[in-house]
Amino acid sequence: MTAFFTYHNPKKEYGKLPQQGLGSMTNEIIQQKLTEKFGDQLTNWEAQFGLLTFTGQAADNLKVLQFLYDDETLRFRFMTDLTAVHYPSRKGEELCVVYLLHNLVDNIRLRFKVYLPIEKPDVFTASKLFGSANWQEREAYDFFGVNFVGHPNLTRIMNPDEMDYFPMRKEFPMEDPTRRDKDDEMFGR
Amino acid sequence: MPRPVQYNTNVKPAVIPEGYAGEGYFSTTFDKIVELGRKNSLWPLPFATSCCGIEFMATMASHYDLGRFGAERLGFTPRQCDVLLVAGTISKKLGPVLRQVYLQMAEPRWVIAMGACASSGGIFDSYSVLQGIDQIIPVDIYVPGCPPRPEGLIDGVLKLQELVQGESLRRRNNPVYKELMESYGIQ
Numbered sequence: 001m002t003a004f005f006t007y008h009n010p011k012k013e014y015g016k017l018p019q020q021g022l023g024s025m026t027n028e029i030i031q032q033k034l035t036e037k038f039g040d041q042l043t044n045w046e047a048q049f050g051l052l053t054f055t056g057q058a059a060d061n062l063k064v065l066q067f068l069y070d071d072e073t074l075r076f077r078f079m080t081d082l083t084a085v086h087y088p089s090r091k092g093e094e095l096c097v098v099y100l101l102h103n104l105v106d107n108i109r110l111r112f113k114v115y116l117p118i119e120k121p122d123v124f125t126a127s128k129l130f131g132s133a134n135w136q137e138r139e140a141y142d143f144f145g146v147n148f149v150g151h152p153n154l155t156r157i158m159n160p161d162e163m164d165y166f167p168m169r170k171e172f173p174m175e176d177p178t179r180r181d182k183d184d185e186m187f188g189r
Numbered sequence: 190m191p192r193p194v195q196y197n198t199n200v201k202p203a204v205i206p207e208g209y210a211g212e213g214y215f216s217t218t219f220d221k222i223v224e225l226g227r228k229n230s231l232w233p234l235p236f237a238t239s240c241c242g243i244e245f246m247a248t249m250a251s252h253y254d255l256g257r258f259g260a261e262r263l264g265f266t267p268r269q270c271d272v273l274l275v276a277g278t279i280s281k282k283l284g285p286v287l288r289q290v291y292l293q294m295a296e297p298r299w300v301i302a303m304g305a306c307a308s309s310g311g312i313f314d315s316y317s318v319l320q321g322i323d324q325i326i327p328v329d330i331y332v333p334g335c336p337p338r339p340e341g342l343i344d345g346v347l348k349l350q351e352l353v354q355g356e357s358l359r360r361r362n363n364p365v366y367k368e369l370m371e372s373y374g375i376q
Contacts, residue, residue: 158317159282159316159317160281160282167316167317172316174314174315175314175315176310176314176315176316176318176320179309179310179314179320181309182314
């Protein structure tokens, strides 16, 4: 019969959410350094599940990202994720671009949000700073229509090139209208 | 641990067409011979995209052998196959590719839509999935299921064989067929 065992690390607390800032770098230090440099351009500080989140101005996103990259104590040199969200109820700033940054040395994560109006969703590209931003920005453009100014190749990445709408926006219907066999009664609409 | 051998006593013999038989020869009309030949040697092209492709592989394997019914040789090129077996989810981006593959097939050609996704889009009712391949190519047999059991696919192939037996030899000049092709935009 096969032997079956799991690795048990007695020092680790299983079943709990990972805590940030167990070492010398904490959320408070990051917040303090950022407010020293940028003041009240950065708003809406909160920490969900220990992940520090803040909102910035769309025109200054590169300044904030560059500062987080260059600073020798902050060292946020890895971008885990770049995605977009559509909030149709926030008038004037419907699209939100979310950057998820990671400090590999101190193991701390940070979420940086930038809100954009839907009539003119322009924001500067982070692809010169982070290599992973290239395709992720193409995906955000493909599904939400966020225009990344300065991107080397801003074309659709997953959907067919001839598509002229942005599927993940809330005004686009979730279900395909050509389907004939689904009736409203059985599907609860 | 040996189990008692089971012999299949329920075998249904194949129906021989009418004709004159003698010592060492059998003669019928030409179209009956061609029908028999076409029916029992359908070479499929497995256009397998996702889970139904795996189920198709299981059907071709030894337990539920599809090679018994003449589909032993799978031609992976449309130029050499008779049946286009579309198994799996077809996205809207793959639609023109599938149409091109169908156009490259030579007459006589048939299409089996295997599974829920190929028949009608399946559970993926979204912006990216084509809701049924019959929006782009004409389909002969729909095999429902997600994925269909191998027995179900074999049943579909047997029904296709009955369909093939009933076809005229040169159906491309038939006005009904021409009208169908026109409706899909295929010459």
